[in-house]
Amino acid sequence: xxxxxxxxxxxxxxxxxxxxxxxxxxxxxxxxxxxxxxxxxxxxxxxxxxxxxxxxxxxxxxxxxxxxxxxxxxxxxxxxxxxxxxxxxxxxxxxxxxxxxxxxxxxxxxxxxxxxxxxxxxxxxxxxxxxxxxxxxxxxxxxxxxxxxxxxxxxxxxxxxxxxxxxxxxxxxxxxxxxxxxxxxxxxxxxxxxxxxxxxxxxxxxxxxxxxxxxxxxxxxxxxxxxxxxxxxxxxxxxxxxxxxxxxxxxxxxxxxxxxxxxxxxxxxxxxxxxxxxxxxxxxxxxxxxxxxxxxxxxxxxxxxxxxxxxxxxxxxxxxxxxxxxxxxxxxxxxxxxxxxxxxxxxxxxxx
Amino acid sequence: xxxxxxxxxxxxxxxxxxxxxxxxxxxxxxxxxxxxxxxxxxxxxxxxxxxxxxxxxxxxxxxxxxxxxxxxxxxxxxxxxxxxxxxxxxxxxxxxxxxxxxxxxxxxxxxxxxxxxxxxxxxxxxxxxxxxxxxxxxxxxxxxxxxxxxxxxxxxxxxxxxxxxxxxxxxxxxxxxxxxxxxxxxxxxxxxxxxxxxxxxxxxxxxxxxxxxxxxxxxxxxxxxxxxxxxxxxxxxxxxxxxxxxxxxxxxxxxxxxxxxxxxxxxxxxxx
Numbered sequence: 001x002x003x004x005x006x007x008x009x010x011x012x013x014x015x016x017x018x019x020x021x022x023x024x025x026x027x028x029x030x031x032x033x034x035x036x037x038x039x040x041x042x043x044x045x046x047x048x049x050x051x052x053x054x055x056x057x058x059x060x061x062x063x064x065x066x067x068x069x070x071x072x073x074x075x076x077x078x079x080x081x082x083x084x085x086x087x088x089x090x091x092x093x094x095x096x097x098x099x100x101x102x103x104x105x106x107x108x109x110x111x112x113x114x115x116x117x118x119x120x121x122x123x124x125x126x127x128x129x130x131x132x133x134x135x136x137x138x139x140x141x142x143x144x145x146x147x148x149x150x151x152x153x154x155x156x157x158x159x160x161x162x163x164x165x166x167x168x169x170x171x172x173x174x175x176x177x178x179x180x181x182x183x184x185x186x187x188x189x190x191x192x193x194x195x196x197x198x199x200x201x202x203x204x205x206x207x208x209x210x211x212x213x214x215x216x217x218x219x220x221x222x223x224x225x226x227x228x229x230x231x232x233x234x235x236x237x238x239x240x241x242x243x244x245x246x247x248x249x250x251x252x253x254x255x256x257x258x259x260x261x262x263x264x265x266x267x268x269x270x271x272x273x274x275x276x277x278x279x280x281x282x283x284x285x286x287x288x289x290x291x292x293x294x295x296x297x298x299x300x301x302x303x304x305x306x307x308x309x310x311x312x313x314x315x316x317x318x319x320x321x322x323x324x325x326x327x328x329x330x331x332x333x334x335x336x337x338x339x340x341x342x343x344x345x346x347x348x349x350x351x352x
Numbered sequence: 353x354x355x356x357x358x359x360x361x362x363x364x365x366x367x368x369x370x371x372x373x374x375x376x377x378x379x380x381x382x383x384x385x386x387x388x389x390x391x392x393x394x395x396x397x398x399x400x401x402x403x404x405x406x407x408x409x410x411x412x413x414x415x416x417x418x419x420x421x422x423x424x425x426x427x428x429x430x431x432x433x434x435x436x437x438x439x440x441x442x443x444x445x446x447x448x449x450x451x452x453x454x455x456x457x458x459x460x461x462x463x464x465x466x467x468x469x470x471x472x473x474x475x476x477x478x479x480x481x482x483x484x485x486x487x488x489x490x491x492x493x494x495x496x497x498x499x500x501x502x503x504x505x506x507x508x509x510x511x512x513x514x515x516x517x518x519x520x521x522x523x524x525x526x527x528x529x530x531x532x533x534x535x536x537x538x539x540x541x542x543x544x545x546x547x548x549x550x551x552x553x554x555x556x557x558x559x560x561x562x563x564x565x566x567x568x569x570x571x572x573x574x575x576x577x578x579x580x581x582x583x584x585x586x587x588x589x590x591x592x593x594x595x596x597x598x599x600x601x602x603x604x605x606x607x608x609x610x611x612x613x614x615x616x617x618x619x620x621x622x623x624x
Binding site: 289 | 383410412
């Protein structure tokens with residue numbers, strides 16, 4: 001069975017084709033294309049502009065993806081698209097493309113929960129059977145474990161997502177958005193060595209990032225190079241705090257928070273596997289910290305690379321096809337999209 | 353003198369000074385944050401609890417030290433405050449915030465969870481506990497629930513929220529052993545294990561607060577934990593809340609707030 005997946009919940013449009021040869025064989029990625037909308041440094045991506053970007057690229061990418069996969073239109077069994085959660089305007093533009101294709105080619109539609117897409121793709125790539133999932137991206141921060149036909153949320157952010165925190169901090173420091181702000185913050189953080197105190201907000205299995213961001217922004221104002229030397233922020237040893245130090249401190253603080261809530265969830269459900277998915281999951285420092293935690297619990301960490309971590313069409317195609325095989329399709333009149341769509345709302349019929 | 357072994361691949365060489373331990377450490381539990389051991393204090397016959405927060409290798413050492421220190425001190429301060437204000441909690445015997453260890457008084461007995469399980473095993477049925485049974489043969493279990501409510505109320509009254517109220521974090525101090533030594537009086541309870549003092553343990557997530565909201569959340573957590581571990585015991589839990597409401601001024605206001613918290617739940621629909 002072959003599915004076409006369309007993803008566009010944020011600033012990336014992803015088109016992918018996946019094949020599920022038979023139940024006992026691993027899925028085959030036929031094509032996986034993506035195009036990212038980047039805003040200039042100091043700015044975030046606006047829904048309106050992002051939707052224009054997606055509309056401009058969607059036809060080109062679909063054509064290219066189908067050609068690259070080498071399949072005929074007749075071979076495609078269903079069209080999967082992101083129903084939510086995400087930004088309204090970009091979601092709508094991609095859902096429209098999916099509906100058009102469905103009518104044009106006479107194929108059934110499957111609306112997919114973006115978070116479930118990440119989880120299922122991560123499981124398929126890493127072969128982690130029943131892990132605690134840390135889903136971290138620009139719009140989501142959740143600790144999830146599977147139980148009784150649902151992906152249940154054990155902990156999550158109480159305010160903004162971790163990726164949003166990093167992106168906005170990057171904007172304050174005018175760090176470029178290309179290829180993505182988190183990557184540039186990570187590269188800068190590798191050069192940092194002084195840890196600056198920042199708020200650390202873990203509440204049970206939940207986290208909060210808005211306070212950390214506010215504190216980091218205040219600190220950023222104190223390292224401005226135009227300030228006289230005596231007014232610049234210094235460490236206890238009198239060293240001048242650099243941009244790199246702040247990136248380093250932010251990463252160390254917020255990733256420690258994530259690892260802590262993940263560890264709590266693991267202790268709670270008695271699991272030793274962790275799967276990290278979502279765009280922030282491609283951060284090497286986070287993966288390393290998670291590995292150290294898992295090692296002490298005699299467990300292991302599973303992570304994917306940027307092809308599958310960052311939003312892509314393949315994960316939508318994969319999760320959609322899993323659902324399609326249980327007999328679920330989305331009728332044309334129900335093929336809406338929604339900005340709010342919680343992970344635990346999806347009935348997971350394809351797992352025991 | 354003994355070093356604290358951690359079950360992880362790396363063994364720490366931290367030394368716990370005399371008189372805090374003079375016999376081997378027995379691991380009782382491994383939480384996400386701390387390792388809990390049984391050891392002895394002063395004499396080999398005086399058991400005590402050692403709660404050790406090992407350094408987390410994934411955390412930056414400075415951040416790790418800051419967090420361990422702050423959390424351990426917060427826990428110890430809450431325990432000392434409870435003790436001073438007459439709430440039954442284990443006494444703090446000693447600590448080293450920088451090394452991450454805390455030694456507490458040993459509490460003999462089981463937790464509420466196992467006590468209720470035992471009651472069910474000995475023929476107790478939650479479903480058959482009507483209002484009329486409160487003065488009948490099941491008097492003890494109702495009294496037991498009231499004791500829980502009163503204990504939680506007492507903690508809240510002095511301005512402390514536990515933060516992680518579960519039936520495992522409520523201990524029942526054993527009095528059974530003494531009862532058996534004497535001849536049974538006719539009025540002796542049918543289930544002596546239900547009559548011990550309720551001792552709250554594990555204040556690792558406790559905060560000092562007087563906000564009704566925080567208190568209500570505390571109760572909500574207990575309610576959820578109760579429902580998860582003792583299905584069918586909803587009517588019994590109502591008795592916990594009733595006793596809580598009567599246990600201190602302001603208890604009723606918290607129960608009112610609890611209704612809001614229940615409606616809200618912990619999970620609201622949020623932006624993707």
